[in-house]
Amino acid sequence: MKIATLIVDDEAPARARLRRLLDAEPDIQVIGEAANGDEAIRAILDQRPALLFLDVQMPSPDGLAVLRTVRDVWLPCTIFTTAFAEHAVAAFELHALDYLLKPYSRERFATALARARLHLGTAAPEEGDQRVAALVADPAVSRGPIERFLVKLNERYVVVRAADIEWVEAAANYVILHTAQGNHVLRRALAAIEAELDPRRFFRLSRSSIANLSAIQEIRTVGTGERTVVLRSGAQLPLTRGLRELQERLESTG
Amino acid sequence: MPGPAPISNAASAGSEPALGKGGFSIVTQLALLTAFWLVISAAFAFQVYALGIMPWSTAAAVSLFDWGPWILCSPLVIWLTHRLPLGPKTWRWALPAHLGCCLLLVLLIETASAAIVGRREELFPPPPPPQARRERYDRAFREDRGPVAPLLMRLLDRARVSIAVYWMLVAATHALAQQRRSLERERRAAQAEALLAEARLETLQAQFQPHFLFNTLNTIAQLVYENPAAAEDMIASLSELLRTVLSVQQRREVPLHEELSFIERYCSIQRVRFSDRLRVEYAVDPAVRDAIVPALILQPLVENAIIHGIAPASRPGTVFVRARRTGGQLELEVADTGAAGSPESAKGSELHFKEGVGLGNTRARLAALHGAQQSFALHPSAEGGVSVRILIPLRLPPS
Numbered sequence A: 001m002k003i004a005t006l007i008v009d010d011e012a013p014a015r016a017r018l019r020r021l022l023d024a025e026p027d028i029q030v031i032g033e034a035a036n037g038d039e040a041i042r043a044i045l046d047q048r049p050a051l052l053f054l055d056v057q058m059p060s061p062d063g064l065a066v067l068r069t070v071r072d073v074w075l076p077c078t079i080f081t082t083a084f085a086e087h088a089v090a091a092f093e094l095h096a097l098d099y100l101l102k103p104y105s106r107e108r109f110a111t112a113l114a115r116a117r118l119h120l121g122t123a124a125p126e127e128g129d130q131r132v133a134a135l136v137a138d139p140a141v142s143r144g145p146i147e148r149f150l151v152k153l154n155e156r157y158v159v160v161r162a163a164d165i166e167w168v169e170a171a172a173n174y175v176i177l178h179t180a181q182g183n184h185v186l187r188r189a190l191a192a193i194e195a196e197l198d199p200r201r202f203f204r205l206s207r208s209s210i211a212n213l214s215a216i217q218e219i220r221t222v223g224t225g226e227r228t229v230v231l232r233s234g235a236q237l238p239l240t241r242g243l244r245e246l247q248e249r250l251e252s253t254g
Numbered sequence B: 001m002p003g004p005a006p007i008s009n010a011a012s013a014g015s016e017p018a019l020g021k022g023g024f025s026i027v028t029q030l031a032l033l034t035a036f037w038l039v040i041s042a043a044f045a046f047q048v049y050a051l052g053i054m055p056w057s058t059a060a061a062v063s064l065f066d067w068g069p070w071i072l073c074s075p076l077v078i079w080l081t082h083r084l085p086l087g088p089k090t091w092r093w094a095l096p097a098h099l100g101c102c103l104l105l106v107l108l109i110e111t112a113s114a115a116i117v118g119r120r121e122e123l124f125p126p127p128p129p130p131q132a133r134r135e136r137y138d139r140a141f142r143e144d145r146g147p148v149a150p151l152l153m154r155l156l157d158r159a160r161v162s163i164a165v166y167w168m169l170v171a172a173t174h175a176l177a178q179q180r181r182s183l184e185r186e187r188r189a190a191q192a193e194a195l196l197a198e199a200r201l202e203t204l205q206a207q208f209q210p211h212f213l214f215n216t217l218n219t220i221a222q223l224v225y226e227n228p229a230a231a232e233d234m235i236a237s238l239s240e241l242l243r244t245v246l247s248v249q250q251r252r253e254v255p256l257h258e259e260l261s262f263i264e265r266y267c268s269i270q271r272v273r274f275s276d277r278l279r280v281e282y283a284v285d286p287a288v289r290d291a292i293v294p295a296l297i298l299q300p301l302v303e304n305a306i307i308h309g310i311a312p313a314s315r316p317g318t319v320f321v322r323a324r325r326t327g328g329q330l331e332l333e334v335a336d337t338g339a340a341g342s343p344e345s346a347k348g349s350e351l352h353f354k355e356g357v358g359l360g361n362t363r364a365r366l367a368a369l370h371g372a373q374q375s376f377a378l379h380p381s382a383e384g385g386v387s388v389r390i391l392i393p394l395r396l397p398p399s
Helices: A012-023 A039-046 A063-070 A087-094 A107-123 A130-138 A189-194 A243-252 B005-021 B025-050 B056-065 B069-083 B091-123 B129-143 B148-207 B209-227 B228-247 B256-273 B299-310 B343-347 B357-373
Strands: A002-008 A026-034 A051-055 A077-084 A098-101 A148-153 A155-162 A163-173 A173-179 A182-186 A203-204 A210-213 A216-222 A225-229 A238-239 B251-254 B278-284 B293-296 B317-326 B327-336 B377-378 B386-393
Touching: A002 A012, A002 A039, A002 A107, A012 A026, A012 A051, A012 B209, A012 B317, A026 A039, A039 A063, A039 A148, A039 A155, A039 A173, A051 A063, A063 A148, A063 B148, A077 A182, A087 A098, A098 A107, A148 A182, A163 A189, A163 A203, A189 A210, A203 A238, A203 A243, A210 A238, A216 A243, A225 A243, A238 B091, A243 B025, B025 B056, B056 B069, B056 B129, B069 B091, B069 B148, B091 B148, B148 B293, B209 B256, B228 B256, B251 B256, B256 B278, B256 B293, B256 B299, B256 B317, B293 B357, B299 B317, B299 B327, B299 B386, B357 B377
Parallel strands: A002 A026, A002 A051, A051 A077, A077 A098, B278 B317
Antiparallel strands: A148 A155, A163 A173, A163 A210, A173 A182, A203 A210, A216 A225, A225 A238, B251 B293, B317 B327, B327 B386, B377 B386
16 A cells, blocks of 8 residues: 655645655655645645655744644654754654755655655554654644644534634533634643633633633623623623733733 | 053052952952052162162161052052042042042141151161251251141151152053053954944845745755756856855945846746745836945845745735835835735734844844934735835935
């Protein structure tokens, strides 16, 4: 069986070069190309490649954000490509991942491919590449807030943008992402979601809810000092955490 | 005999503590100052001894008695001089203060020594002077002028020297402080020069993102197979760009049309990388084509427009390069059609407005070159993206 391979790069000549080199390999089948991060996320979820050539530097979402988004569903064996040795390269080396510095020689390309073959020969693709999983979990590369969440919806995966989330509700071991388009269930703890969201745009209202600051309509005081946050969508959420901090954050957010 | 060297040494050492910095520690400085006065004492003692007036030991003791107080007093004078510098603005209050201090100090020294001067003469009886001097001496000090007169005379006699020493110390301290200041100025000037050179180098590096260079080479690696003629052209274009960038250090300013042809080459490379999604439109008033502009002033703006306005968009975009005359100034504008319709646009203008290294660099260069006579403004463009507008003094070559 041939190795299903996906090429991701925002520059057409770079994709063409990889395809030319890969087409010469009898055991490789290029199943697609993606020209940006969003196309890459879609292609990875739809086509489940075993091998991924991923450009690190792309307009958002970049290569690492792509992996961060798909990590719960499918993590292919990944060979990173980059034009410049930046901080991410140190992380690749730390996690024993291969990367190609553009422009790479054919020899260097062959070495990377040989290593990938070796890895694919010993690992089951559906388990995902553990080295990539470790890289994505590495706070040194995955710092900064998450921009997209991947949620399963009737056998399909839907990308939910963090900016579209109005509020997040904790429900037992799950969280519910409330958006204008509907609600999505994600199997994760509220604290974990809170850590991944942009603290400048989201605020933890209580033990069981996080609100998008831009979705907040008003703060109401009811009865004996109890406060309720009213969202534009009409939802009313109790506020048990710092009122003053919330006020400051609402004022500072343009 | 003590030459000028010990003076400068000692005074320099003494001036250090007040400045709070310098090569020597305070202890060393005080030691040097003490050594200086000991040398002076020894010199005078030798003189007296050599003339055969006194035995060696007596000469040394007398000399030490005369100069010794300055071991204690000169650090004070040096410190005072640093506190009360006689500058063009400060002398009005510093000079009277010094006069007061001088009077006080001299009175202190002389009163103290006068109080024990009798004891000194007891201990070291002066040798019998020759007859003429003896008479003068007696007239001055021994004749009946009341009990105060000899003391006052002796005081004035010695005070002349003390006053001179006081002002010499003030002068030497000033001279050394001045020398140190000029050394410091020289050092700082050299440092500023080094910083400037460094900044120039950084500008150079920032001008060309390494990503651009290496991605371009990778593009060529593909074109070699796909389209050898295009690869050839691209190598030529890239070489031309590198040549221009490397020559910037020699040519800091170029005519606008040269800068524009550089931009054309740069864009021809970017167009291949972005698969013809990039269009560039020029609107240049022929009257300003020869205007003198800082070299590589437009390139970072165009690069910024491509990275933020064209690259994230999925549809083709246009970069507009405009140059015209506005009053007595040259207006340069780079605008783009923006990344609307792309995933990027959802994030709004916030990302788009982020000022990259290149733009910050351009802004800094303009400020350094033209100070308040330039402006650099970033605002939404009529075409849907961002527009960067620069105003600099219009300079045309003499025709």
